[in-house]
Amino acid sequence: MRSLLRRSSEMVLNGGMSKTGVGELRRSMVTSCRAVLLPRFGGPEVLELRDDVDVPNLKPNEVLVRARAVSVNPLDTRMRAGYGRSIYEPLLPVILGRDISGEIAAVGNSVRSLTVGQEVFGALHPTAVRGTYTDYAILAEDELTLKPESISHVEASAIPFAALTAWRALRSTARIKQGQRVLVVGGGGAVGFSAIQLAVAVGCHVSTTCGGESIDRILAAGAEQAVDYTSEDYEASIKGYFDAVLDTIGVPETERMGINLLKRGGHYMTLQGEAASLADMYGLAIGIPIATAMLASKQIQYRFSHGIEYSWTYMRADAEGLHEIRRLSDVGKLKVPVEKTFPIVQVREAHEAKDKRIISGKVVLELD
Secondary structure, eight states: OOOHHHHHHHHHEEEEEEEOOOSOOOOOOOEEEEEEEOSSSSSGOEEEEEEEEEOOBBBBTEEEEEEEEEEEEEHHHHHHHHHOOOOOGGOOEEOOEEEEEEEEEOOTTTSSOOOOOEEEEEOOOTTTTTTSSSSEEEEEEGEEEETTSOOOOOHHHTTTHHHHHHHHIIISSOOOTTTTTEEEEEETTTHHHHHHHHHHHTTEEEEEOOOGGGHHHHHTTTOOOETTTTTSSSSHOOOOOOOEEEEOOOHHHHHHHHTTTTEEEEEEESOSSSHHHHOOOOHHHHHHHHHHHHHHHHHHHHHHEEEEEEEOOOOOOHHHHHHHHHHHHHTTOOOOEEEEEEGGGGHHHHHHHHHSSSOSSSSEOOOO
């Protein structure tokens, strides 16, 4: 049953689980540790910090990471509240968390690029069941790379999941090139801000919509135009046509605007795909075919009506992307600002602050 659910979850989020190598499992010196468990769906109060959570044996391609900092992503709070229940409910309790920065404690038999003691950062696939809210997290070799030396574990932990999501859209899907025009809808969030910096690094001309508080930071990062959606008619303010649009908001209004501002042959990509929500609503067996048909219908519709490519985009492990993200972060060209840190023992307070929008920026959990 678990293997069936895991295969189905890959279909839901348009990506695969971590690949496993061939050979024997490897035991590490660590057999149990602290971890934040999600035993049931609900508010922040359902999260449980336990001291005796088992650490599984490593598969040949896996790495055991002693976590120093893990970030709180919107996916974490949504999963806690029940998003993806069609996948995760039979597997409860699960461990939330995707981003991590820490040190390597052990490696599987087939791991060649990383060694014990190195400082690393990276991110798990969205469908991972054992996440990073734990003293010892397990990631595949291609989900990790060396931590940028110029930044702290806290700063590093805020970057990978958001930046890899943006990388998947702009570099893997749209294949943006120097001189092209890119529009990021929602440039103030972690994914949007990462996308702006990745596009600027390629040499693209970048425009974005955002809240007024983010304008100075976005322009300093190299965007040529930042339109305050709270006080301006942003659709009228954005001039010209674009080669790629990344829509991090994904409501009908922003989708219509993004589609209409694309050149023929351009790419519209939204983070708000319907696969997981439809699977939750109708179950995997019905929801996934509905989502597949819906996506195919939109792709055909926009290809014929506007001559553009339409896609739902999700984060996936990408070794090349992660190495480039590390390089840009190390030289100060890719940052995800952290607004507040919490110790892991205050994980409920951190989730509550995000739920109530007390903190709008990035939140990171520190592990001692």
